[in-house]
Amino acid sequence: MIIILIFVTVFALCLFLWQISNMVSVFFGSLYVKADRKLIYNSLKLAQLKKGEIFYDLGCGDGSSLIEAAKFGARATGFEISPYYYLWTKLRTFRDRNIKVVYKNIKEVDLSKADVVYCYLLPEFLEKLSSKFQKELKSGARLISVGFPIEFTKNSTFSTGASKVDNYQIKNHQVYIYKQSL
Numbered sequence: 001m002i003i004i005l006i007f008v009t010v011f012a013l014c015l016f017l018w019q020i021s022n023m024v025s026v027f028f029g030s031l032y033v034k035a036d037r038k039l040i041y042n043s044l045k046l047a048q049l050k051k052g053e054i055f056y057d058l059g060c061g062d063g064s065s066l067i068e069a070a071k072f073g074a075r076a077t078g079f080e081i082s083p084y085y086y087l088w089t090k091l092r093t094f095r096d097r098n099i100k101v102v103y104k105n106i107k108e109v110d111l112s113k114a115d116v117v118y119c120y121l122l123p124e125f126l127e128k129l130s131s132k133f134q135k136e137l138k139s140g141a142r143l144i145s146v147g148f149p150i151e152f153t154k155n156s157t158f159s160t161g162a163s164k165v166d167n168y169q170i171k172n173h174q175v176y177i178y179k180q181s182l
């Protein structure tokens with residue numbers, strides 16, 4: 001009887017943390033939606049992620065992109081605001097030395113060292129981040145946006161002309177890849 005009680009309590013606590021975490025995600029910018037593993041893998045391939053490069057996932061959710069990026073030999077860091085997904089990804093990846101998970105708001109992340117930045121965020125939030133990408137990403141850095149394009153200003157140093165933005169359809173998702181050309 002006690003075991004059942006403990007089990008139910010732990011389950012209820014997890015459910016509570018998950019619900020609160022989802023509210024936190026929405027409040028800070030974007031709800032959690034999982035990207036398909038194959039989609040992540042193909043996106044990283046298209047962005048030409050290489051061994052030793054620094055990879056960031058802005059809002060890393062369950063950490064799948066970090067695991068895929070580490071398979072490419074990259075040093076992957078995920079930033080997450082949802083306590084539930086932060087803890088879950090930490091737990092999932094603690095043994096991998098090439099993966100780091102940081103509890104941080106995307107808006108406060110310094111992007112200047114990243115070679116490849118990946119995000120799967122809502123358009124309204126991407127719009128707010130667009131000038132940050134523009135200012136902070138170094139020359140040659142690639143930016144992957146799953147699902148939604150990022151609008152940059154006209155005199156942006158990102159390749160934004162139709163012929164320069166790579167726009168792929170993978171598993172019913174559109175994937176946009178930009179390259180910083182400062």
Ligand SMILES: C[S@@+](CC[C@H](N)C(=O)[O-])C[C@H]1O[C@@H](n2cnc3c(N)ncnc32)[C@H](O)[C@@H]1O
Pocket residue numbers: 025026028029030031032033034035036057058059060061062063064065079080081082085104105106107119120121
């Ligand atoms: C659509 S999910 C993408 C998850 C993962 N990147 C993927 O592709 O499977 C968006 C994630 O961003 C996180 N998020 C939303 N706003 C955030 C913020 N301001 N700072 C950090 N993470 C945030 C959410 O908690 C959620 O896990």
